[in-house]
Amino acid sequence: MFSTEVERAPLNLPNPETPKLEDLRWTIITSENAAEVFAKMQEQGKDPVLFGLSDDDYELLSKNFAQIRAYMIQQGLTLEQYRDYYEPKEETGKENAN
Amino acid sequence: MFSSIKIAMIVIALATAGGGFLHYKTVKADLETAKANNLLLEASVEGQKAVIAQQENDFKSILAANATLQEQNKVLAAEFSALDDRFNKINAQGEVRDIGKLAVERSRSIERVINGATKKAMRCVEIAMGSPLTEKEENATKKSEINSECPSIANPNYVPY
Numbered sequence: 551m552f553s554t555e556v557e558r559a560p561l562n563l564p565n566p567e568t569p570k571l572e573d574l575r576w577t578i579i580t581s582e583n584a585a586e587v588f589a590k591m592q593e594q595g596k597d598p599v600l601f602g603l604s605d606d607d608y609e610l611l612s613k614n615f616a617q618i619r620a621y622m623i624q625q626g627l628t629l630e631q632y633r634d635y636y637e638p639k640e641e642t643g644k645e646n647a648n
Numbered sequence: 649m650f651s652s653i654k655i656a657m658i659v660i661a662l663a664t665a666g667g668g669f670l671h672y673k674t675v676k677a678d679l680e681t682a683k684a685n686n687l688l689l690e691a692s693v694e695g696q697k698a699v700i701a702q703q704e705n706d707f708k709s710i711l712a713a714n715a716t717l718q719e720q721n722k723v724l725a726a727e728f729s730a731l732d733d734r735f736n737k738i739n740a741q742g743e744v745r746d747i748g749k750l751a752v753e754r755s756r757s758i759e760r761v762i763n764g765a766t767k768k769a770m771r772c773v774e775i776a777m778g779s780p781l782t783e784k785e786e787n788a789t790k791k792s793e794i795n796s797e798c799p800s801i802a803n804p805n806y807v808p809y
Contacts, residue, residue, distance in 0.1 A: 565778050566777075566778075568774060568777045568778045568779040569774075569777070570774070571770045571773060571774055573767065573770070574766065574770075575763055576759060576762050576763050576766060577759065578751050578755045578756075578758055578759040578762075579755075580751070580752050580755055582752075582755075583755055604748070605746075605747050605748030605751060606748070608747070608762075609735050609747065612731065612735070612765075612769075613728075613731065613732070615769060615773075616727070616728050616731050616769075616797075617728070618773075619769070619772050619773055619776050619798065620724040620727070620728060622773070622776040622777065623720065623724060623776045623798075623801060624717070624720065624721065624724070626776060626777075626778065627716065627717060627720050628717065631713040631716060631717065634709075634713070635709055635710070635713060
């Protein structure tokens, strides 16, 4: 009895769509400019409230953000390497040609 | 008596000839089998050579993939370290930069700086998620043109100087 190995069809999943991120704006508020900042917010029709971070926490947030970003880049590159290894473009070309 | 010996000799001669013929047939069959086996072996050796070549290529690809990832990790670690340095930069007087103190003293300008940096950082995330680079990002070669938050992915033509 003979058996022939059949190659698995390449998965070829498309990359997910890249979302466009919204712009956000930091406001620095100190004991000296607080009144001015809140007055300006009211002028602009915004609720006079701010969600705050201390300078140390802002620094940590920036670093966390950078870590997440680096992880995403590493994930993307790892995925790319897997694709190159298991689904090289030349083979896809051959398959298409056949 | 003489004719009996003659007959015996003829029988022996015929038996010898028959044996020889049979032996020849067996050897010929063995030779054919050996030839066939040899062909199979040759094909098998060629197959093994192809497998070994494939394994060598795979091994090279694995090494190259690992090297690429390691290189990228180094670059990312350097960028992270640069971010840390930006927050804790030491000035000419040997003091560590305190972003809180600076923000109290120069709120407006620090606000402008962090909003600019945030915009750049957001763009870095978009690029990390697969957003294609703009022409401006592709062509950036000067410090003033690059995305200082992640030049390694945002500005492929920028060489740090």
